[in-house]
Amino acid sequence: MKHFEVNFDGLVGPTHNYAGLSFGNVASLSNAQNASNPKEAAKQGLLKMKALHDLGLTQGVLAPQQRPDLNLLRRIGFTGNDSQVLQQSAKKAPDALLASYSASSMWTANAATVSPSADTENGKVHFTPANLTNKLHRSIEPQVTGNILKAVFADAKYFEHHQHLPENDYYGDEGAANHTRLCSNYGEAGLELFVYGRSAADSSVVAPTKFPARQTLEASQAVARLHGLDQDTAIFMQQNPGVIDQGVFHNDVIAVGNQNVLFYHQQAFLNTQQQLQHIQQRFGDNKLHFIEVSDKEVSVAEAVKTYLFNTQIVTTAPGEMAIIAPTNCQESAQVSAYLEDLVSRDTPIKQVHYFDVKQSMSNGGGPACLRLRVALNDMELAAVNQHTIMNEQLFATLNQWVDKHYRDSLAFDDLRDPQLITEVNTALDELTQILHLGSVYPFQQA
Numbered sequence: 001m002k003h004f005e006v007n008f009d010g011l012v013g014p015t016h017n018y019a020g021l022s023f024g025n026v027a028s029l030s031n032a033q034n035a036s037n038p039k040e041a042a043k044q045g046l047l048k049m050k051a052l053h054d055l056g057l058t059q060g061v062l063a064p065q066q067r068p069d070l071n072l073l074r075r076i077g078f079t080g081n082d083s084q085v086l087q088q089s090a091k092k093a094p095d096a097l098l099a100s101y102s103a104s105s106m107w108t109a110n111a112a113t114v115s116p117s118a119d120t121e122n123g124k125v126h127f128t129p130a131n132l133t134n135k136l137h138r139s140i141e142p143q144v145t146g147n148i149l150k151a152v153f154a155d156a157k158y159f160e161h162h163q164h165l166p167e168n169d170y171y172g173d174e175g176a177a178n179h180t181r182l183c184s185n186y187g188e189a190g191l192e193l194f195v196y197g198r199s200a201a202d203s204s205v206v207a208p209t210k211f212p213a214r215q216t217l218e219a220s221q222a223v224a225r226l227h228g229l230d231q232d233t234a235i236f237m238q239q240n241p242g243v244i245d246q247g248v249f250h251n252d253v254i255a256v257g258n259q260n261v262l263f264y265h266q267q268a269f270l271n272t273q274q275q276l277q278h279i280q281q282r283f284g285d286n287k288l289h290f291i292e293v294s295d296k297e298v299s300v301a302e303a304v305k306t307y308l309f310n311t312q313i314v315t316t317a318p319g320e321m322a323i324i325a326p327t328n329c330q331e332s333a334q335v336s337a338y339l340e341d342l343v344s345r346d347t348p349i350k351q352v353h354y355f356d357v358k359q360s361m362s363n364g365g366g367p368a369c370l371r372l373r374v375a376l377n378d379m380e381l382a383a384v385n386q387h388t389i390m391n392e393q394l395f396a397t398l399n400q401w402v403d404k405h406y407r408d409s410l411a412f413d414d415l416r417d418p419q420l421i422t423e424v425n426t427a428l429d430e431l432t433q434i435l436h437l438g439s440v441y442p443f444q445q446a
């Protein structure tokens with residue numbers, strides 16, 4: 001049996017914009033109110049997907065969500081036809097209007113937590129959409145995320161879908177951005193590292209003081225329980241609250257793992273040495289590469305600015321890996337020198353590939369944020385909706401689709417335009433046909 005890690009990237013939606021919605025996310029706040037370019041954003045994402053396909057990896061695509069979410073605006077008291085709801089909310093609750101328009105579902109690392117069949121008690125691949133309760137604009141994602149995941153991973157023989165956790169910060173869950181899997185080979189049982197920012201139940205556990213910890217220990221434990229991971233499989237590690245306060249709002253801004261490699265900043269975790277020893281013990285005799293970046297090599301501030309750790313580490317051949325980094329890393333003399341040195345060392349990482357994903361980066365989403373990893377065996381892969389798997393044809397079709405439907409500039413005033421609703425729904429209706437998703441959106445179910 002063959003095994004793969006498939007990256008499912010979020011296709012950037014037609015309403016991609018900069019709204020400054022994510023307190024604690026430095027890029028989101030500093031780019032608030034800049035005009036965005038949805039067409040360029042979607043194309044940057046597609047180029048990354050195609051490049052990973054060209055590297056010989058299996059690459060999937062997840063559809064964006066229906067935006068604006070008029071249901072959100074109606075729930076908070078705006079009435080009348082769609083146009084009236086937009087006009088009134090633009091005047092009286094511009095923040096809610098911006099939230100309703102956010103294309104944040106593009107960051108599919110936050111779509112769900114996924115446990116491969118080799119790790120789970122019943123031998124199925126498990127999915128739990130993240131509830132994303134900490135941010136209003138993201139808390140409206142989980143239902144449709146679940147619909148899309150079910151349309152891509154439909155076969156109940158192989159895939160098990162759970163409901164998102166209860167919608168309260170007690171169970172605040174941000175999905176795979178706080179979850180890393182270490183293993184010797186994708187098909188073998190691995191260790192699943194759940195990194196949390198605070199404990200909801202135990203106030204004696206240290207927590208950040210400036211910015212919110214979006215993921216709780218209780219949420220991580222609940223997901224591990226739902227997925228049927230045993231004690232030897234799930235490891236719960238606390239993120240250093242100090243780095244959350246420096247803008248590390250998800251663990252994947254400060255650490256990334258793949259197979260037997262864990263690449264992380266010295267300040268990423270609490271009790272790092274003790275935790276890593278524990279991980280090595282559980283890994284037995286198999287060699288793990290802990291690649292720690294010190295403050296001296298790259299500061300936390302530089303890591304947050306360049307997204308050195310929001311890179312993807314992908315396996316290109318047995319024992320050989322490549323780093324997929326944003327061009328922001330290349331533009332930093334310090335970080336590009338670090339990466340150049342890294343590939344010459346005795347670790348599996350042998351290549352760096354840079355991608356311009358600046359449209360997404362300006363909202364705090366790097367290459368790793370844009371993808372959800374799903375490790376699959378060949379039978380499971382064959383059961384995936386094949387229309388969502390990237391190839392030359394799909395790449396061309398999706399680029400044409402973007403050219404046909406997307407605007408190349410979006411600013412606040414454009415969001416009052418009811419024509420945008422029609423444009424988006426027309427585009428998404430066509431997309432569900434291209435990707436054979438069925439009726440996943442509220443406008444298709446009305």
Ligand SMILES: NCCC[C@H](NC(=O)CCC(=O)O)C(=O)O
Pocket residue numbers: 017018019020021022025028029102104107109110135138177249250363364365366369
């Ligand atoms: N994994 C990366 C997620 C980035 C995302 N940014 C945003 O939602 C910014 C949206 C805005 O401000 O327009 C977040 O913070 O959850």
